[in-house]
Amino acid sequence: MDAAHLIGGLATLASTTSFLPQAWKVIRTRDTQAISTRMYSVTVVGFALWLTYGWLLGQWPLILTNSICLALSAFILVMKLLPRHRKEAVAAALDPTG
Template identity: 50%
Template sequence: MNGEWLGYVAATLTTVAFVPQAVKTLRTRDTRAISLGMYLVFTVGLCFWLAYGIALGSWPMILSNIVTLALAVLILTLKLRHG
């Protein structure tokens, strides 16, 4: 197993770990316990991780950060709408 496969496994696990929070937030629209500051910083950080993955040409990094960024933006949007 080379390093790239390790990247795919790590990227899959960390991205899938984010799904339950997104699903729960979508279903309940309850964002009171979610920190706006944390999600703002996290979303900006994901943008930088995505840019870094693109610069390296690392597909595990690129794909996982696209998916996680989409989920984070979804949660952030709900937080901004529903407080």
């Protein structure tokens, strides 16, 4: 494996896993008060655009990475925007022990 592929793989791993702690915290605590709606809105749009760019180029690394990042960041944004009772229901379905 050459250096470019190694760096790309590490970047993919870092990018896709960076949203997992926040998503899991939202599920466990049901607390989204400190999350910036504007920041996550811009992030979701950015990942949607990167995904589209990758799709137009037919670049599967871009498509896969940005699909995962889009799904996780959109989940966090949706949980931020949901009313409390819906947020509770979603979190309970994803973590029945919580």
